[in-house]
Amino acid sequence: MFVLPDLPYPHDALAPFVSGETLRTHHGKHHKTYVEKTNELAAQAGLAGRPLEDVVREAYKRGDKGLFNNAAQAWNHAFFWQCMRPPGGAAPSGDLIRAIDESFDGIEALKEAFVEEGFGHFASGWVWIVMGSEGLKVISTHDADDTLVREGLFPLLVCDLWEHAYYLDYKNDRKAFLERWFDNVANWDFAAAQLAASDGQGDAFRYPPPEKDAPSSGPEDRPRA
Structure with missing residues (x-):
């Protein structure tokens, strides 16, 4: 489980x-x-x-x-x-900032695209930075939809657009949430590791594998997956 x-x-x-x-x-x-x-x-x-x-x-x-x-x-x-880390973490660097510069002409242009996509997304969903065949791009997905079922897209970073992600802190101001999230808690080290994994260097993120169920009763019973 x-x-x-x-x-x-x-x-x-x-x-x-x-x-x-x-x-x-x-x-x-x-x-x-x-x-x-x-x-x-x-x-x-x-x-x-x-x-x-x-x-x-x-x-x-x-x-x-x-x-x-x-x-x-x-x-x-x-x-x-x-995709988040405590405030004050490292800014994009190395291969990641080069990819950002190539696709967006700088981190501020990436932020603008990210905030615009997330703010403009209707109702619940997710806003992603992904690597595709033409470089980095920003996309959004509705509800539970994700990149696992989209061919040719490799996720680097995501922010939750469901209201439960920000409403207690920002009420209905999703744009302010996205701006402050991008500037202060986006985990660029994780994004860089994902970028490297997209090119076959290191392991991509995977959910922790399922654990075996606890034994039912008796010394002869074996745990079941």
Whole structure:
């Protein structure tokens, strides 16, 4: 079964740009619920024990919207936690800043494209920086949709556009959330590692593998995936 991954930082580490209250609710309630529902639906679909990436793709291929929505949201959130770090981290450098300069003519142009795409996205979803065949680009996806089911796109960074990601801190001001998120907590070291992985250098992000269930009862019982 899948477990809820721990945050890579304390709940209050991103304040004041993302509050501890938001993270406790977002991670401990929203993400937790997606993981629990994924375990339930994956078992029903005969996919228990498979990596989450496989579950997302198989649910999409089968048209199993309930499983896809929950599994993709579980994956998206785990990726999203890695896309943030406490304020004051390193700016883009090396191959990443060169890719940004080639595709956007600088970090400020990338920020403008990112904020515009995210702010203009109707209703819930995600705004991504991805590597494609023509270099870096910014896209948004609706609801649970993600890059795992989109050929030729490799995710570097994502920000959550669902209201539960920002409403406690910013009310309905999604644009301010995106601007402050990009400037202060975007994890460019993680984006650089993803960029390298897109070129075969190092490992890309993967959701923690499913754990075996606890033994039922008796010394002879074996855990089941």
